[in-house]
Structures are given as structure tokens and as C-alpha cells.
Amino acid sequence: MYTMMNKTTSQLIGTVSDRLTRTERRIAQAVLEEPTLLAFGTVSALAEHVGTSRPSIVRFAAKLGFKGYRELQAHVRQGLSDHLSRPADRIRSEYNVAEAGRSELVAALESVFDVVEQGRFREFSKHIVGANRVWVATGESSRAGGYALHSGLSMVRENVHLIGENSIANDLTDAGPADVGIVFDFQRYRRATVLSAKTLASLGATVLAITDGPLSPLASMTEHWCQVSVPAVGPFDSSVPAVTAAELLVSQVAQDLKDSARRRIDRIESLWDATSTFYP
Amino acid sequence: MYTMMNKTTSQLIGTVSDRLTRTERRIAQAVLEEPTLLAFGTVSALAEHVGTSRPSIVRFAAKLGFKGYRELQAHVRQGLSDHLSRPADRIRSEYNVAEAGRSELVAALESVFDVVEQGRFREFSKHIVGANRVWVATGESSRAGGYALHSGLSMVRENVHLIGENSIANDLTDAGPADVGIVFDFQRYRRATVLSAKTLASLGATVLAITDGPLSPLASMTEHWCQVSVPAVGPFDSSVPAVTAAELLVSQVAQDLKDSARRRIDRIESLWDATSTFYP
DNA sequence: AGTTGAGTGTAACGTAATGTACACTATGAT
DNA sequence: ATCATAGTGTACATTACGTTACACTCAACT
Numbered sequence: 001m002y003t004m005m006n007k008t009t010s011q012l013i014g015t016v017s018d019r020l021t022r023t024e025r026r027i028a029q030a031v032l033e034e035p036t037l038l039a040f041g042t043v044s045a046l047a048e049h050v051g052t053s054r055p056s057i058v059r060f061a062a063k064l065g066f067k068g069y070r071e072l073q074a075h076v077r078q079g080l081s082d083h084l085s086r087p088a089d090r091i092r093s094e095y096n097v098a099e100a101g102r103s104e105l106v107a108a109l110e111s112v113f114d115v116v117e118q119g120r121f122r123e124f125s126k127h128i129v130g131a132n133r134v135w136v137a138t139g140e141s142s143r144a145g146g147y148a149l150h151s152g153l154s155m156v157r158e159n160v161h162l163i164g165e166n167s168i169a170n171d172l173t174d175a176g177p178a179d180v181g182i183v184f185d186f187q188r189y190r191r192a193t194v195l196s197a198k199t200l201a202s203l204g205a206t207v208l209a210i211t212d213g214p215l216s217p218l219a220s221m222t223e224h225w226c227q228v229s230v231p232a233v234g235p236f237d238s239s240v241p242a243v244t245a246a247e248l249l250v251s252q253v254a255q256d257l258k259d260s261a262r263r264r265i266d267r268i269e270s271l272w273d274a275t276s277t278f279y280p
Numbered sequence: 281m282y283t284m285m286n287k288t289t290s291q292l293i294g295t296v297s298d299r300l301t302r303t304e305r306r307i308a309q310a311v312l313e314e315p316t317l318l319a320f321g322t323v324s325a326l327a328e329h330v331g332t333s334r335p336s337i338v339r340f341a342a343k344l345g346f347k348g349y350r351e352l353q354a355h356v357r358q359g360l361s362d363h364l365s366r367p368a369d370r371i372r373s374e375y376n377v378a379e380a381g382r383s384e385l386v387a388a389l390e391s392v393f394d395v396v397e398q399g400r401f402r403e404f405s406k407h408i409v410g411a412n413r414v415w416v417a418t419g420e421s422s423r424a425g426g427y428a429l430h431s432g433l434s435m436v437r438e439n440v441h442l443i444g445e446n447s448i449a450n451d452l453t454d455a456g457p458a459d460v461g462i463v464f465d466f467q468r469y470r471r472a473t474v475l476s477a478k479t480l481a482s483l484g485a486t487v488l489a490i491t492d493g494p495l496s497p498l499a500s501m502t503e504h505w506c507q508v509s510v511p512a513v514g515p516f517d518s519s520v521p522a523v524t525a526a527e528l529l530v531s532q533v534a535q536d537l538k539d540s541a542r543r544r545i546d547r548i549e550s551l552w553d554a555t556s557t558f559y560p
Numbered sequence: 561a562g563t564t565g566a567g568t569g570t571a572a573c574g575t576a577a578t579g580t581a582c583a584c585t586a587t588g589a590t
Numbered sequence: 591a592t593c594a595t596a597g598t599g600t601a602c603a604t605t606a607c608g609t610t611a612c613a614c615t616c617a618a619c620t
Contacts, residue, residue, distance in 0.1 A: 010507065014499030021597060028495055039320075040357045043578060053599050058579060068579065077320045101531075102393050105524065106386055113382050143431060144424040144523050151423060152516060189559040217559055234531025235545065236432060243424050243523050244385065251514025265515060279469040279497055301567065323608060333569045338609065349608065 009038070009076055012064050019063065023052050027060045038076045043069050104231035105240055111229040112244045116252075120226040124182075124208050125252040127224070132178035133159040135171075135205070137196035138242075141230065142184035145210070145242025149182060152250030155268060156261035168196050177204030182249075184242050186212040186230045197221055210245050289318065289356050292344050299343070303332050307340045318356045323349050384511035388521045391509040396528055400506040404462075404488050405532040407504070412458035413439040415451075415485070417476035418522075421510065422464035425490070425522025429462060432530030435548060436541035448476050457484030462529075464522050466492040466510045477501055490525050 013020075013028050020028060030050045031038045037046055047054045061072035115121060128134060134153060138146030150162040163171045175181070181200035185193045194217050201207050201221055209218035209225035219225050228241040254261045272278065293308050300308060310330050311318045317326050327334045341352040395401060408414055414433060418426030430442040443451045455461070461480035465473045474497050481487050481501055489498035489505035499505050508521040534541045552558065 010494040011499075011503070011505075012494075014494035014496070014505060015503065016500065017495045018497055018500035020495075023598070025495065032493065032495075036357070036361050040361075042576085044576085054578080055580080055600090056598065059598090070578070077316070081316045081320075101528070102389070105389055109382070109385055109389065140431070144428040144519075147427050148424040148519055151420070155516065191557060191559045194559045233527040235534050235541070236435065236527070236530065238524075238527055239424075239428055240520060240523055240527065243520055244518075247513045247516070247518055247520065248381075250516065254515050261515070277471060279471045279474045303568070322606085324606080334608075335570090335610085336568065339568090 008079055009035070012075075016063055016065075023050070023056050024060050024063065026050050027052065027057060035076065035080075038073060039080050101231070101233055105233070105238065108229045108231050108238065108241045109244055111227070112241055112248060115226045115228060115245065116248055118226075121249050121252045123224065124226075124249055125256045127180050127206050127208060128153070128157075128182070128249075128253050129256050131180035131206070133161065133175065133180075135161050135163055135175060135179060135181040135196075135200060137163040137181060137183045137185075137193050137200075139185040139188075139190040139193045141186055141237035141239050142210075142242035144239040145184050145246045148243045149184075149246035149250065152247060153253065155265055156250065156254045156257055157264065163196050165192060168192060168199065172196065172199050172203070175200055175203045175205050179203075179205040180208060181205045182208045182210070183218055184210050184246075185216065185218055186242070187237050189217055194218065210242065288359060289315065296343055296345075303330070303336050304340045304343065306330050306332065307337060315356065315360075318353060319360050381511075381513060385513070385518065385520055388509045388511050388518065389524055391507070392521055392524045392528060395506045395508060395525065396532075398506070401529050401532045403504065404506075404529055405536045407460050407486050407488060408433070408437075408462070408529075408533050409536050411460035411486070413441065413455065413460075415441050415443055415455060415459060415461040415476075415480060417443040417461060417463045417473050417480075419465040419468075419470040419473045421466055421517035421519050422490075422522035424519040425464045425526045428523045429464075429526035429530065432527060433533065435545055436530065436534045436537055437544065443476050445472060448472060448479065452476070452479050452483070455480055455483045455485050459483075459485040460488060461485045462488045462490070463498055464490050464526075465496065465498055466522070467517050469497055474498065490522065 010032060013032065017025075017028070027046070027050050030046070037049060041049070043054045043057045047057050050057075058069050061069045064072060066072040066075065134157070136146050136150045136153075146162060150160055153160040161171065179200070181197065183193060183197045183200075185197075197207055197209065197218055198221065207218075207222040207224065209216070209222055210228060211218045211225060212230050213219070213227055216225075226245075228245055230237050230241055232238065233240075290312060293312065297305075297308070307326070307330050310326070317329060321329070323334045323337045327337050330337075338349050341349045344352060346352040346355065414437070416426050416430045416433070426442060430440055433440040441451065459480070461477065463473060463477040463480075465477075477487055477489065477498055478501065487498075487502040487504065489496070489502055490508060491498045491505060492510050493499070493507055496505075506525075508525055510517050510521055512518065513520075
């Protein structure tokens with residue numbers, strides 16, 4: 001029983017999660033979302049809460065590698081005791097290092113939600129809904145945001161294209177006045193991205209920009225832009241704000257498209273089912 | 281029994297401390313310096329620990345105003361439960377529909393930072409630093425995380441490969457025991473992603489998994505996994521946690537690689553300069 | 561010194577909890 | 591459709607837990 005020492009309960013459950021039966025899985029879900037059930041509760045109480053019989057609880061404990069429920073409970077309690085007695089130590093170790101980054105990231109998130117509150121994304125969404133084609137362009141630290149936007153928008157409407165790094169000319173040949181270009185770029189603005197935006201604008205497309213301030217070259221290119229803050233995480237700029245903005249924008253578009261988006265998502269889902277995309 | 285509600289155990293003991301007998305005082309001392317004795321322990325255990333008899337424990341509970349030991353224990357456990365609920369959970373209880381999305385995302389961010397605090401990413405980083413090649417695999421709602429990780433890791437070390445959706449066989453032919461695979465997948469686990477992880481594991485590579493709980497198929501595949509929470513933003517699952525995890529992991533790796541990473545970044549930067557990547 | 565009463569431990573009781581043996585049910589393969 | 595096997599629940603045995611009744615000890619007061 002060496003394997004279980006020093007492991008958290010969730011880790012233990014993880015090592016056997018593929019061998020769990022249906023009811024055992026229900027038990028696992030219950031104890032994971034309410035750990036006090038295991039720490040304080042009796043077999044009978046847990047069984048009743050999950051809606052199963054007592055022996056199933058005992059067998060669950062056995063499958064985790066314990067001799068019985070008592071041992072499992074003792075293990076959980078040990079983990080809780082460690083957790084309870086230690087907060088002071090934890091603060092000293094990693095906590096402060098991570099703390100700075102944490103609050104900066106949270107602040108960045110807030111800045112994205114501020115954009116939502118200003119109604120900017122409502123405005124963006126109107127253009128996206130009405131567009132013929134949608135083009136997405138992105139810089140380096142916002143690449144993930146570009147992917148998220150492309151992936152999300154593709155789920156709710158057709159004709160969404162992600163502009164490749166080195167293929168602006170090819171990709172944009174078809175762009176026109178009825179189209180919308182959504183451009184991400186921050187901090188050290190990429191020549192290629194700015195070029196994409198300029199090209200889109202010159203072709204008559206409506207440019208929507210998500211960038212980091214009024215001094216951005218994108219801001220001078222369109223009246224439809226919004227500002228989010230981009231903190232540094234380690235040596236690089238975070239793409240979390242870009243991703244968040246992308247997802248909130250997708251959410252707004254989905255809401256505006258209503259049934260149309262629903263139908264499209266349903267079609268995609270049934271295709272996924274048909275092709276056994278998911279596990280198991 | 282109104283007096284005892286909402287009072288901590290130590291407060292309760294305080295109100296009767298002048299009326300305690302010698303052995304009761306010893307009991308009080310014991311439970312005050314080790315509260316888990318009361319929360320988890322039986323009458324017998326506590327009696328033995330203090331060096332007294334069981335009835336004295338029961339009388340102690342009675343003197344605090346409880347009907348018996350069981351009631352006292354229930355009271356202590358209630359107090360612990362309140363204290364145990366994580367800040368993420370507490371956010372959920374303060375329901376505010378407009379802010380729901382925001383606080384869920386913030387809670388998700390916190391869950392990623394919890395992983396950092398547990399030192400999980402230090403452990404991950406060690407494997408990544410020592411790896412021959414690094415393979416990154418991802419599902420749908422974590423695709424952006426995969427890109428962020430690939431992009432970030434590529435900046436600080438060589439031989440980082442993103443496994444394509446439909447080309448697992450081609451991509452993984454070169455994988456071997458000295459390699460590390462980093463796998464993202466959440467919620468509705470993708471068959472292709474799980475397959476990638478399984479393949480990597482069977483080829484002897486170390487698999488690091490970032491997923492949403494111990495019931496994930498990834499958790500049963502490797503002991504190196506961590507849990508982040510994935511909220512829904514609009515109709516889809518958010519990839520913000522995945523991206524955040526990716527960036528924090530990259531940050532840790534960069535820190536562990538020190539000069540090696542610095543030199544590599546410098547080389548990339550000078551290449552960028554030479555090719556006029558940035559605007560203006 | 562005797563007596564009283566609080567304080568404490570021993571022993572016994574009833575209840576509730578865990579664990580196990582066995583029978584039934586559902587599920588998947590032949 | 592039938593059979594085999596894994597999964598689940600029922601019933602019972604066994605343990606241990608909390609509680610209470612009772613007896614003993616020690617200290618203080620008469």
C-alpha cells in the first residue's frame with residue numbers, strides 16, 4: 001500500500017478512474033464535490049446521499065486500495081489535517097511568487113469584462129452577424145485568442161477564416177466590403193498583423209480591433225476597437241485577455257444569432273456523434 | 281442551547297473555563313491544541329490521548345452545553361466545514377447572475393494558481409527540462425491552451441511539437457522513452473486526444489496531463505496530472521484555464537532553464553529584428 | 561475522626577456502524 | 591436467444607462506540 005501514501009484523494013481516484021463502475025463513479029463524483037462526506041460521514045450516510053447501498057461504498061474504498069471504508073476515511077482525514085495545519089507555511093513558499101501574477105491576471109480579466117459592460121461587444125457582434133465573411137488576424141501573444149475566436153465563431157456561423165502568418169496575400173484575395181475583419185494585436189505590434197488590418201480596410205471590409213490602447217496602430221485604423229490590458233506572465237505577454245475577449249465575443253454573437261446558432265451547433269454535434277469524436 | 285450556536289469551540293470553552301475540573305481542563309487543553317482530535321476522534325481515542333476515561337470526555341461535552349459527545353463533535357465538524365470551503369466555492373454561493381460569468385472565470389483562474397501552489401508545475405517543469413522531445417496534444421476547448429503551450433515552450437527550448445488533429449500516427453512515430461507528452465483535455469474528452477496520450481505512454485514517454493478532475497481518462501493514465509476547473513462561457517467551455525495553465529507552466533520552465541532559455545529568446549529576438557517582424 | 565459530596569474510573573448496556581456471504585439483476589458476447 | 595460474468599443489493603454477523611449506572615477515592619468541613 002505504498003502507492004497511496006502521500007497522495008491526495010483525488011489523485012487516488014485518478015489512478016483507478018478508468019476501472020470504476022457506474023455507481024462507483026457516482027460515489028466518486030459525490031465525494032469529490034463534497035469532501036466532508038468522506039471525512040465526517042458514515043458509510044450509511046454516504047450511501048444514502050449517493051443513492052446506493054452500503055456495500056458499494058465499501059467496495060469503492062477497496063478499489064482505491066484500502067482495506068475498508070475506515071482506512072479510506074482515515075486517509076482523507078490525514079490529508080485534511082495536513083491541509084488545516086499548514087496554511088502559514090504555504091504562504092511562504094510559492095504563494096507570494098504567484099500572487100503578483102495572479103492579481104495582474106485577474107485585473108486583466110476585469111478589463112475584458114469592462115469592455116463587455118461598455119457594450120462594445122454588442123456593437124462588434126452586430127457587424128459579425130451581418131457580415132458575409134469573417135476574417136481573423138492575430139499577432140504572437142494573441143495567437144491563442146485568434147484560434148479561440150476562429151474556433152468559436154466557426155461553431156455558430158459559416159465563412160470564418162483565420163489568416164495565416166505568411167499567406168496574407170493568398171488568404172485575403174476574396175475579401176470584400178461586405179466582410180468583417182477581426183484583428184488582435186498587442187504590445188509589440190506585428191507588421192504582418194497590421195498589414196492584414198490595413199489590407200482588409202482598403203478592401204472595404206469593416207475592421208474590428210482588440211488591442212491594448214489608443215496608441216496602437218490598430219486604433220487609428222478603425223473606430224471599432226476596444227482596449228484590454230495585457231500583463232506579463234514570466235518572460236512573455238499573456239494571451240489570456242485575448243482568449244477571454246474572444247470567448248465573450250463569441251458568446252455575444254451566439255446570443256444574437258439565437259436559433260441560427262443553435263441549429264448550427266446541433267448539426268455539428270450530431271456530426272461529432274456520428275464520427276465518434278468523443279471518449280469513450 | 282442558543283448560547284452555543286455560531287460560537288467557535290474555543291469560545292465555548294472560554295465561557296465555562298472557570299468551572300472546569302482538573303481532568304476536564306486537561307481535555308480542554310488537548311482539544312485546543314489539536315482540534316482534529318475532536319473533529320475526527322472517538323471518545324475512546326480522546327480519552328486515551330488525554331489519559332483519562334471515556335465518561336470524563338462525555339461529561340466534558342455535557343459541561344459545554346451539549347447533550348453528549350456526538351453533539352459536540354457535530355458542532356466542531358460544522359465549524360470545520362465552513363472553514364474548509366474554498367474561496368472558489370464561496371464565490372459561487374454569492375449568486376449574482378450578471379457577475380456569474382466573471383466570477384466563474386476568476387474562480388477558474390484561481391484553480392490554476394492552486395496548481396502552482398501545490399508545486400505541480402515545478403514537477404512538470406523538471407520533466408520538460410530533461411526531455412529529449414516534447415509533444416503537445418489537446419482537445420477542442422483546450423486547443424488554445426495547446427497553441428499557447430507550444431508557442432511558449434518553443435521560445436525557451438527546442439524540439440517542441442504540436443500533435444495535429446488527424447495526424448497522430450505521422451506525428452508520433454518518432455516519440456520515445458526520453459520524451460515528454462503534455463496533454464490537455466476537458467469535459468467531453470476527445471477520442472483523438474486520449475489516443476495520443478495512450479500512444480505516448482505506450483511508447484514509454486512521460487505523460488503530463490492537465491485535465492478537469494480525477495475521473496478524466498487522462499488521470500488514470502499517469503500519476504503526473506493536475507486539475508483545473510473549466511467554466512462555461514456562453515454556449516462553450518472556456519479555454520482560459522488551459523491557456524493560463526500553459527503560460528504559467530512555460531513561465532516555470534523558463535525559470536528552470538535560466539540562461540539557456542535567455543540565450544534562445546535572444547536569438548529569436550535578433551532574428552525577428554533582422555526580418556522586421558514588428559511594426560513600425 | 562467521621563461524614564458528606566464532588567470527582568473519577570469500571571463495568572455493562574443498547575445502538576449503530578462496518579464488513580462479508582450470498583442471491584439477484586443487468587449487460588455483453590457467442 | 592442463451593449463457594457467462596461483472597455489478598449491485600439484501601441479510602446477517604461482528605465489532606466498536608457512546609452512554610449510563612454504579613462503585614470507589616479523595617478532599618473539605620463538621
